[in-house]
Amino acid sequence: MTAARRGPSTLRKLALALLLALGQPARAETEVGIVTFTVDTAYASFFDRFMPEFFQRAIPGTLFAQTEAIGTAPNRITWDDLRSLKAQGWDFGAHGHAHVRLSQASDIELEHELAVPAARIFRATGVYPHMLASPYGDHDDWVLDHIRLYYDAHFRAWGNDGINPLDGTDHYRINRKQIAPTLPVETICAEIERAGREGLWLVYLWHEVTETPEHPWHASVEQFLGVLDCADRLRDQGIVRLMNAGEALKLVPHKP
Numbered sequence: 220m221t222a223a224r225r226g227p228s229t230l231r232k233l234a235l236a237l238l239l240a241l242g243q244p245a246r247a248e249t250e251v252g253i254v255t256f257t258v259d260t261a262y263a264s265f266f267d268r269f270m271p272e273f274f275q276r277a278i279p280g281t282l283f284a285q286t287e288a289i290g291t292a293p294n295r296i297t298w299d300d301l302r303s304l305k306a307q308g309w310d311f312g313a314h315g316h317a318h319v320r321l322s323q324a325s326d327i328e329l330e331h332e333l334a335v336p337a338a339r340i341f342r343a344t345g346v347y348p349h350m351l352a353s354p355y356g357d358h359d360d361w362v363l364d365h366i367r368l369y370y371d372a373h374f375r376a377w378g379n380d381g382i383n384p385l386d387g388t389d390h391y392r393i394n395r396k397q398i399a400p401t402l403p404v405e406t407i408c409a410e411i412e413r414a415g416r417e418g419l420w421l422v423y424l425w426h427e428v429t430e431t432p433e434h435p436w437h438a439s440v441e442q443f444l445g446v447l448d449c450a451d452r453l454r455d456q457g458i459v460r461l462m463n464a465g466e467a468l469k470l471v472p473h474k475p
């Protein structure tokens with residue numbers, strides 16, 4: 220009785236093993252790349268109108284805000300806004316306190332610009348901000364030495380078209396790409412797809428989104444929504460992974 224049954228069963232196991240073996244690629248498969256969206260400065264107009272576009276698509280990301288303006292300056296986010304991000308899969312980092320050029324600060328000013336945001340954000344949210352985006356991307360080696368005292372990672376405002384290697388990136392010199400108002404959605408979408416297929420970590424930076432972009436740091440509404448739709452679609456197709464910066468940093472080893 221058992222012999223008759225064991226026959227087909229063994230064959231099935233063999234067939235399954237063969238299928239599994241055939242399914243294995245000859246070389247190691249490229250890891251699916253990661254795209255991270257970041258937002259700097261945190262205007263209330265951006266937060267109220269455009270952050271929900273990320274949330275509706277379940278697109279995570281990272282907000283970098285300068286602390287002096289939070290809840291005080293006109294058209295800036297509130298501490299409640301910052302606290303609300305976690306529930307949407309977003310994390311946040313510091314963007315200085317008064318948004319000054321760090322390489323031009325005095326010793327005392329530099330400590331102030333780095334330490335105050337960390338303390339203020341921790342006190343207001345209960346989360347220590349491990350990441351900093353330097354205002355204007357302005358930094359030098361002296362600034363980086365001080366950033367290391369307070370933060371685990373530093374994001375630039377440019378560099379290498381926003382591309383970072385997935386198998387090792389200097390966490391204190393993370394490249395980001397600001398989307399210029401003239402860049403067509405198809406071009407950006409192709410970049411996202413390439414990052415996904417080639418196993419790269421691509422980090423974008425949004426500042427302001429307007430109907431009529433006037434500056435290089437403005438993006439158009441059409442561009443913004445087009446890029447989000449593209450990222451959403453490519454993520455659903457398994458071509459790219461979308462992560463906030465904190466999650467991505469856990470996967471990308473620090474390689475100075």
Ligand SMILES: [Zn+2]
Nearest residue numbers: 259260354355
């Ligand atoms: Zn800024």
